Amino acid sequence: MSNELIVKKKEIKATEKIVENIKSILEFYGALGFEMLPIKCLSLVKTNDQSDKLFDKGSLLKYLRKEIGDCNRCRLSKGRTNIVFGEGNPDARLMFIGEAPGREEDLQGRPFVGDAGRLLTRLIEKMGYKRKDVYIANIVKCRPPMNRDPEKDEIEICKVFVEKQIEIIKPVVIISLGRISAQTLIGNDRLKMTSIRGNFFDYKGIHLMPTFHPAYLLRNPKDKWLTWSDAQKVLERLKGIKG
Ligand code: SF4
Numbered sequence: 476m477s478n479e480l481i482v483k484k485k486e487i488k489a490t491e492k493i494v495e496n497i498k499s500i501l502e503f504y505g506a507l508g509f510e511m512l513p514i515k516c517l518s519l520v521k522t523n524d525q526s527d528k529l530f531d532k533g534s535l536l537k538y539l540r541k542e543i544g545d546c547n548r549c550r551l552s553k554g555r556t557n558i559v560f561g562e563g564n565p566d567a568r569l570m571f572i573g574e575a576p577g578r579e580e581d582l583q584g585r586p587f588v589g590d591a592g593r594l595l596t597r598l599i600e601k602m603g604y605k606r607k608d609v610y611i612a613n614i615v616k617c618r619p620p621m622n623r624d625p626e627k628d629e630i631e632i633c634k635v636f637v638e639k640q641i642e643i644i645k646p647v648v649i650i651s652l653g654r655i656s657a658q659t660l661i662g663n664d665r666l667k668m669t670s671i672r673g674n675f676f677d678y679k680g681i682h683l684m685p686t687f688h689p690a691y692l693l694r695n696p697k698d699k700w701l702t703w704s705d706a707q708k709v710l711e712r713l714k715g716i717k718g
Contacts, residue, residue, distance in 0.1 A: 532565035535643045539636065543616065549632040551617035551625070557584030561612030561640055568713060569602075570610045570646040571595065572637060573688060574655035575625045581618035586611045591689035595652070598689070602706050610644050612637055614659050630659055641681065647716050648709050649681055653688030661685075673705050675712070684709050 540560050546552060559576040562585055571587075579589035587595045596606055615625045615633040625633075641649065651657040657671055658664045660678050668687065676683040686705040687698055 532643050532645075536565050536640065539639050539643065543636055546616070549615075549617075549629045551615060551619055551629055551633075554620045555617035556581045558616045559584055559586050559613060559618075560616060561586055561610060561637075563606065563610035564608055565610070565644060567608065567610040567644055568647040569604065569608075569709070570612070570641065570644060570649045571599075571652060572641075572649055572656045572660065573611075573613045573652040574659075575613050575615045575622075576618045577622055577690070578618065586613055587689070590693055594689040594692060598702065598706060601703070602710055610640070610646065612640050614656050624655060627664075630655070634659055641678070646681060648712055649678060649683045650706070650709060651683060651685045653691065656688075657683075657685035672701065673708065675708070682709075682712055684712075 543558060543560065546558060555576075559580050563570075573587065576586065577589050577591065579592070580586055586592070595611070599606055599609055614637055615629055616636060617633075619625050619629070649660065651660050654666075654668045657668065657676075658666050660683055661671070661676050668685065671685045672687060674685070676685065684705055686702045687695075692699050692702060
């Protein structure tokens with residue numbers, strides 16, 4: 476192959492890379508509801524190997540957090556102390572999604588850190604993981620007043636962020652914690668926890684296992700074994716899917 480041809484091929488590859496990067500930037504901001512592209516992000520378009528680093532999952536999650544900013548897209552912004560974005564391993568195979576931050580989470584800006592959080596941590600460890608191995612988030616990112624359930628319009632506005640987190644992380648399995656998380660991810664607000672928990676659903680090609688919220692289990696400890704049986708099904712599913 477002539478030198479000229481090799482150079483041409485390299486140029487075509489570099490151009491393809493730029494187009495790919497621009498496409499993912501447009502998709503990323505489009506999914507967040509932006510109609511115009513923030514001009515600064517064009518500097519992210521690089522042709523060298525650095526571009527892969529800029530688009531790793533951790534960086535994308537950081538961009539997403541930045542785009543949420545000091546959000547006041549819904550009324551939950553009024554009573555919150557901190558936005559609780561989520562935390563954990565951006566490359567996690569397993570993701571836990573609850574409904575909304577509580578008092579302790581709101582104060583610390585971290586998901587599942589109160590009594591219910593300690594129970595969730597015990598479940599994660601019983602499954603053979605550490606908190607840092609999995610990713611933990613909520614459907615809405617701000618605490619509803621008096622820990623009430625998030626309302627439909629609040630969920631509708633905020634859920635784009637958790638959808639984006641899932642899209643970036645691409646876990647193998649999601650465990651949804653509680654009714655609201657399951658109903659939101661399955662897209663049916665008539666579903667009852669008792670009839671759906673313990674069964675796998677499909678969320679955009681990802682295995683979704685609804686189980687009880689740890690706060691419910693603190694009030695109803697006799698049902699803990701049901702959540703453990705759901706977790707065992709998840710472990711079996713994870714074992715069966717490599718990569
Ligand atoms: S709950 Fe979500 S949409 Fe509402 S203010 Fe908080 S981050 Fe914004």
